[in-house]
Structure formats: C-alpha cells, structure tokens
Amino acid sequence: MQPVRTIIFAKAPRPGLAKTRLIPALNAEGAANLARRMLDSTVDSALAAELGPIELRVTPAIDTPEWHGVTLPSAVAIGEQGAGDLGARLARAAEQAVARGETVLLIGTDCVEMSAALLREAAAALRRHDAVLYPTVDGGYALLGLNRYHPLLFSDIAWSTDTVAFDTTCRIARLGWSLRQGSMLHDVDEPADLRRLPAAWVSPGGVITTSV
Template structure:
C-alpha cells in the first residue's frame, strides 16, 4: 500500500493573525482562542486516524517562539509554508510529499466536522483513486487528497470564494484523474458559521474557557 501523509496547513493562533473574519463576533483574542482550539482538535483527529505521518505546515516558521506555547505531540512533523498565496503554499507541500512517494491529504484547521472516519475514508480512497475531495458548504473544501501532483490544481484558483471546490473538480476532470467526492461539511470562517460549532465549544466561547481535548 502507498503511504499517506496528512499535511495540516495552519496559521499560528495569534490575535490579529488567525480567524480574523471572526473578530467582529469574538474579538481578536476570542478568535485566536478558537483558532488554537481548532488547531489542537485537528491535530488530535489526524493522529487518531492513524493513516500515516502527520505534518504541521505552518506560518510563521516552526522556529518562531509562538509554536513553543502549544503542546504539540512529538509524533507531529513540522514544515514551513514559506511565501505565496494559499495555492502556492499548498502546491509546494503537495509536490514535495508526492515526489517523495507518498499520497498527500491536505487539510486546514477550520472544519470541526472533519472526523477520524473522514480521514480514514480519504486514506483508503487514495489506494484506488487519484484524488479525494471533501467540499464545504461555502464552496471550498476541507480535505483534498492526491496521489500525484499537477500545478493546475493550485494555480489560478479564486481562493476564499464559493467556486474553489467546483474549479478543483473541473481541473481534476480535465486531467482525467479519478476522484471520490463527498457530501458537504461546514467550515468555521464567518460569524454566521459559529452555529456549526459543537455545543461544548459554544459554551467555551461564552465563558472564555477553552480546554485542550
């Protein structure tokens, strides 16, 4: 079986850097606290899926002291996103991983609904298909799994719009790649999205008492 690597694209959960579109609802510190909770939650799910190496691809660089404030398990590998738009940063990660002989599962930290079962499903699908896609209700995607790399998957995509998943599926179709696509999940990007958070998380927001779990 081809090895799989989960690459989590993440920003440091700092006020004013992470989840800025939620600041009107939560304040800068509240948005950063939620970002921190979602990051740890995503890491926990990725490790629990046990489908392969888990890599945290971050900005700022792993050497930045901000990352020392988080309890990141030793099993997690680190990489630097470097410069460029989201597409360029994901493309570098995808190309590096696939060139190294692994399938890549690209995820962010914005989708609490993305579960261990979803990750395992993607890992299994990449044993027989070229790609796996879990779209989101806002038109993006929570997970993109790839067995091989082509730059068209990441160039000239209108990132942060409601056409990202559609454009990605069109690129896959033009390449003639097989893809497993799934029902939509919910990202947490805008204040209106907060209703999709687990109830215990909403309680934590109201009491400002996030606990790593």
C-alpha cells in the same frame, strides 16, 4: 499500498492573526482561542486516524514569538508553509509528498467536522481513485487528497471564493484523473458559522474554551 501523509495547514493561534473574520463576534482573544481549539482538534483527529506521517505546515515560522506557548505533539513534524499564495503553498506540499511516493491528504483547521473517521474514509477512497475532495458549503474544500501531482490543481485559482471546489474538480477532470467527491462539510470562518461549533467548546457565558 502507498504511505499516507496528512499535511495540516495552520496559522499561529494568536489574537489579531488567526480567525480575524470572527473578531466582531468573539473579540480578538476569543477568535484566537477558537483557532487554538480547532488546531488541537484537527491534530488530534489526524493522530487518531493512524494513517501515517503527520506534518503541520505553519505560518509564521514555528520559532517566532507567535507560536510561543503552543505545545504540539512530538509525533507531528513541523514545517513552514513558505512563500506564495495558498495555491503555491499547497502545491509545494503536495509535490514533495507525491515525489516521496506517498499519498497525501491536505487539510486546514477550519472544519469542525474533521475527524479520524473522515480522514480514514478519504484515505480509503484513494486506494481506488487518483483524487478525493471534500467540498465545503462556502464553495471551498476542507480536504484534498492526491495520489498524483499536477500544478494545474493549484495555479490561478481564485482562493477564498465560492468557485474553488468547482474549479478544482473541473481541473481534475481535465487531467483525466478519477475523483471521489466526499460529503459536504462546513468551515467556521464567519460569525454565522459559529452555530456549527460543538456545544462542549462554548461555555455557558458564550466564551470559547481552549483545549484541556
């Protein structure tokens, strides 16, 4: 069985940088608090899944002031997302992992349903399929898992639109790869999505609580 590398893509959880579409509902500080909570939750889920190496690809670089005060587990390797659009950054990470002989799970920090069980489920699917994809209600995807790499999956995609998951599944089919599509998930990107948050994350006053 190939080693499974989980690669998490994240922005620094700083006011005005992360979760900016939620600022009208939460203000800049509240949106940053939520970004930090979702980052910590995603990292905790990846660690609990115990699938293999975990890598956090960050923007901006980890040694910039935006990341000061953010403590990350020592078991998580830190790398930069690098230049280019989201497709270029995802492609670079996927290609490097597959070149090392690894299965790769590509995830962000926006999905509140991300869990150790879901990551294990995705990894198990990759024992029988070339790719696994968990779509989101807004037309994107919360997880893309691959045993193989091809740039077609990442180039000329209209990122942040409602066709991302559909276009990606079509391209997987064009490559002749087998695909396991997972359950529909939800990202928290817009004010209307806040109802998806776990109750424990919101104080009685409606303030997003940071991780303990």
